[in-house]
Amino acid sequence: MAEAQGTILTDRQxxxxxxxxxxxxxxxxxxKLGTTDSNVSAIERAAESNxxxxxxxxxxxxxxxxxxxxxxxAGTSFDDLVTRVYAHGDEAGIKIAYCRPELYTxxxxxxxxxxxxxxxERSTTxxxxxxxxxxxxxxxxxxxx
Amino acid sequence: MAEAQGTILTDRQxxxxxxxxxxxxxxxxxxKLGTTDSNVSAIERAAESNxxxxxxxxxxxxxxxxxxxxxxxAGTSFDDLVTRVYAHGDEAGIKIAYCRPELYTxxxxxxxxxxxxxxxERSTTxxxxxxxxxxxxxxxxxxxx
DNA sequence: ATGAACTCAAATAGAAGTGTTTGAGATAAA
DNA sequence: TTTATCTCAAACACTTCTATTTGAGTTCAT
Numbered sequence: 001m002a003e004a005q006g007t008i009l010t011d012r013q014x015x016x017x018x019x020x021x022x023x024x025x026x027x028x029x030x031x032k033l034g035t036t037d038s039n040v041s042a043i044e045r046a047a048e049s050n051x052x053x054x055x056x057x058x059x060x061x062x063x064x065x066x067x068x069x070x071x072x073x074a075g076t077s078f079d080d081l082v083t084r085v086y087a088h089g090d091e092a093g094i095k096i097a098y099c100r101p102e103l104y105t106x107x108x109x110x111x112x113x114x115x116x117x118x119x120x121e122r123s124t125t126x127x128x129x130x131x132x133x134x135x136x137x138x139x140x141x142x143x144x145x
Numbered sequence: 146m147a148e149a150q151g152t153i154l155t156d157r158q159x160x161x162x163x164x165x166x167x168x169x170x171x172x173x174x175x176x177k178l179g180t181t182d183s184n185v186s187a188i189e190r191a192a193e194s195n196x197x198x199x200x201x202x203x204x205x206x207x208x209x210x211x212x213x214x215x216x217x218x219a220g221t222s223f224d225d226l227v228t229r230v231y232a233h234g235d236e237a238g239i240k241i242a243y244c245r246p247e248l249y250t251x252x253x254x255x256x257x258x259x260x261x262x263x264x265x266e267r268s269t270t271x272x273x274x275x276x277x278x279x280x281x282x283x284x285x286x287x288x289x290x
Numbered sequence: 291a292t293g294a295a296c297t298c299a300a301a302t303a304g305a306a307g308t309g310t311t312t313g314a315g316a317t318a319a320a
Numbered sequence: 321t322t323t324a325t326c327t328c329a330a331a332c333a334c335t336t337c338t339a340t341t342t343g344a345g346t347t348c349a350t
Contacts, residue, residue: 006198007201009205013308014209021211022280027326046308058200061162064166172296182295184340
């Protein structure tokens, strides 16, 4: 079995996820583990909740570690976006960890879905960390919540 | 304050991380929160431990969800199947946990029912985990005529 | 050597999470 | 209809985690 130690999942939860991942039904897993399908359902739900919590935790920490945040409005071109990243970095004494073409690629990778003809279709929030990392915040990309 | 809800960090932990990120010493944070520096140290340690756990949790889940999957069509010979497992493993930087004859046996054990004259009677989906395990996905075996 | 910043371990009360049972219900296919 | 699959909620005993205190260390620059 995969190792649950060092994670927020319990052994039981990993056991269930593994078997479910292989395509077994909850009932089959329940039989294998000597319990009921509704119990397996509950364990699976707890596991998924834990995974979601882990995701949000890393998201939050990244935000906390981004001392500089700014938002660019819809319609901004990628060139302008890249320029503004450097400008905000300079202003805060942060050396951006990417040279210009790298940054262009990095941002495009994260913003592809909201980009059209080299312009942003949505206003977008950018975060800079002390060590020069550049993040796009999820709610800018996802919205719809 | 940033929102700790939905994460595995407590409000207290986020409070401490935020103030520390702004550059305050543990003593300063302690004064602000009305407690001791050693308590702040402990809270900070707990928070870091939680972040690490979150990181490992997502890592584990990614492993569970088999990072490499591919499908071979009906009529493929076992020899070709085995070759492709190694090829996909190489491509993804995964060292398959079986030497060739072992893998042959392993796959045959799982695919015996859909095999005839050393050829697959059905198209079959294979999953590779990071640690080199080779899985056959249930829906390939069970369903889809 | 003094002080500042930080770490570490043991102990404790209270809070939060765990797997489980039980029983009910939703949904869709046979 | 029945059956299979899965979900949901309340309750439970049990375990783990949390913040906190106390007291003792470490490291390091002055």
